[in-house]
Amino acid sequence: MYYYIIESARQKDFEKIEPKVKEILTNFDILGEFRYIDNLIDTPDAVKAAIKKGFSTIIAVGGDNLANKIAVEIVGTKMAVGILPLEEGVLATALGLGNWKAACEILAARRILLMDTGLVNEKHFITEIFASSSPDIPPEIKQKSIFSKLLGNKPTNSRLDKIPVNINIEEEYQVNSEITGLIVSNLRPFGKDVESIRQSMIDNQLHLAFSNQIDSGNIYYSTGDNIKTIEQNNISLFHSNQMKISSDKPIFFWSSHEVIARTPAELEIVPQSLKIIGGRLR
Secondary structure (H helix, E strand, O other): OOEEEEEHHHHHHHHHHHHHHHHHHHHOOOOOEEEEEOOHHHHHHHHHHHHHOOOOEEEEEEOHHHHHHHHHHHOOOOOEEEEEEOOOOHHHHHOOOOOHHHHHHHHHHOOEEEEEEEEEOOEEEOOEEEEEOOOOOOOOOOOOHHHHHHHOOOOOOOOOOOEEEEEEEOOOEEEEEEEOEEEEEOOOOOOOOHHHHHHHHHOOOEEEEEEOOOOHHHHHHHOOOOHHHHHHOOEEEEEEOEEEEEEOOOOEEEEOOEEEEEOOEEEEEEEEEEEEEOOOOO
16 A cells, blocks of 8 residues: 655646546555655655555655655655656656556556655655755756756746855765756766766766856756757766865855755765656667
8 A cells, every 4th residue: 555645736737637546546546645744854754654554665756845845855765756747757757657547557557766866964865856056046957957848837047146166976976066056966967868868877886067157946947958959058068976075155055955965975876775656668
């Protein structure tokens, strides 16, 4: 049996399909228990409740942000996370879930992928983190990288003041630069090949991108574009399983609408540390 977590803000969206969803889940014998949470900060308590009740699989009914919040609570455990999407998102798309009807069948099959996760200053992240000079105002993200055409319009440029940074890559070489934006992604966001994004879930690499011309939100958008756009925006790309980032001024790292770390930051990949339900990867 599965434990389904839904944000109250998405209740109306879910109610539109709830009878059909529960019918399908009942037919697959995975109906389980549903719990509404007031907002994302209540996710840890909901996960603890699921564990206490003996559930081994928790389903995020909604999108990537809720899935991320659930996933970071169960990294390195025997628990598994799945997504019943109410919206299109990078993680759900990369997992090959399709719409909610198709996702129900995939959840029933319970094909488990052992996915890599990222770690920044001992805090896990699943998809990516965005750098910002503010601990109070998150970077403006209207895109989901390679899925930008699918998910929205290009974000406006709110370029930050340039901040000097030092980046140490695997203790082998260092990069010194002034940046206006920076992202570190676990899911490789560079290019338009969805299959390569899926394979990046298990590639044992973090993917760093920074620029001295555009902010973090636009970097994420631009890395899903062609090489000409990347060059025009002076975006530097690095792939590594370990790195350190320090800065003259504090830089704050945002994930799922909250700050999870700041500079100085130590980052590393944690291979095959999350059990997540997905479609078959080639």
